Amino acid sequence: MSTIDLWIQWLRGPLFWAALAFLVLGLGRLVVLTLWGMVRTIRRAGDRTIPVGQVARATLRWILPVTRVGNRPWYSVTTVVFHASVLLVPVFLAGHVALWQRGLGVSWWALPNTVSDVLTLLALAAAVAIVAQRLWHDDARALGRAREYVLPLLIAVPFASGFLVMHPAWNPLPHDVAMLLHVLSADLLLFLIPMTKLSHMVLLPTTQLVSELAWHFPPDAGSKVAAALGKAGEPI
Numbered sequence: 001m002s003t004i005d006l007w008i009q010w011l012r013g014p015l016f017w018a019a020l021a022f023l024v025l026g027l028g029r030l031v032v033l034t035l036w037g038m039v040r041t042i043r044r045a046g047d048r049t050i051p052v053g054q055v056a057r058a059t060l061r062w063i064l065p066v067t068r069v070g071n072r073p074w075y076s077v078t079t080v081v082f083h084a085s086v087l088l089v090p091v092f093l094a095g096h097v098a099l100w101q102r103g104l105g106v107s108w109w110a111l112p113n114t115v116s117d118v119l120t121l122l123a124l125a126a127a128v129a130i131v132a133q134r135l136w137h138d139d140a141r142a143l144g145r146a147r148e149y150v151l152p153l154l155i156a157v158p159f160a161s162g163f164l165v166m167h168p169a170w171n172p173l174p175h176d177v178a179m180l181l182h183v184l185s186a187d188l189l190l191f192l193i194p195m196t197k198l199s200h201m202v203l204l205p206t207t208q209l210v211s212e213l214a215w216h217f218p219p220d221a222g223s224k225v226a227a228a229l230g231k232a233g234e235p236i
Contacts, residue, residue, distance in 0.1 A: 004176045011183040019190035026194025027202050034206055075133045082126035085119040086155060087201065090186075092116075095166070113166075120163050127156040151196065157185040 042050075090096060094110035101107040111119070130152045161182035164171040171178055193199055200207075 002176065004180055008176065008180050008183055011180070011187055015187050016183070016190075019187045023190045023193055027199060030194060030199055030203060034203060038206070075130070078126050078129045078133065081122050082130060082152070083201070085123035085126065085159075089116055089119050089123065089159070093162075117163070117166075120159050123159045124156050124163075127152040127159075147196065151198065154185070154192075155189065155198075158182050158189065161185060 088111065092109065092111040093116050094113060097107050097110040131149050134148060161178050164173060164178045165175065165182055168175060173181075189198070193201075
């Protein structure tokens with residue numbers, strides 16, 4: 001067995017399970033902290049009325065933002081395609097499902113390979129398009145930081161390498177090198193998800209509710225803010 005094969009076994013075995021455990025525990029921590037903060041806010045709020053319908057509609061607009069960003073429709077379409085592909089392919093790729101079946105004896109419905117190929121190519125095109133559009137628009141470029149450009153391209157690596165592994169005729173690399181790159185980049189992403197903006201894939205449904213609760217101040221919030229600003233007792 002070659003050195004690369006030994007590395008691949010280690011990356012697919014101990015390191016993968018360590019990365020998966022870190023992902024689950026890290027995202028679980030974020031979810032618990034978010035829910036606990038929401039509970040504390042509601043308990044301290046003067047007005048505990050939550051406009052459920054309004055929050056639900058706002059959440060759907062954020063999940064499908066095409067109608068929300070009128071001046072950048074292509075960017076909205078690109079991000080929706082990117083997120084859908086990134087979520088669907090790793091979970092429902094037939095090869096990945098087969099690995100879960102072989103390792104733990106659990107399986108679920110898998111995408112046809114042709115659909116997975118299309119989604120993979122869409123994810124790659126969308127990753128490049130997102131970076132290009134962020135560089136093109138002055139407002140996005142002014143607010144963007146380096147990680148805003150690195151993350152989409154980093155996500156593209158396991159998709160590109162996985163596609164090459166599945167299509168040897170198109171692969172300019174040795175098969176084991178492409179597999180090593182695929183598994184290594186995938187493990188890295190699992191570690192990064194709880195520590196970066198990638199965690200929003202789990203927290204996104206709560207974003208609008210958290211924003212709504214942030215405006216439900218405690219009854220004495222006004223006087224405390226005035227005191228903190230040294231304006232206590234002054235007329236509004």
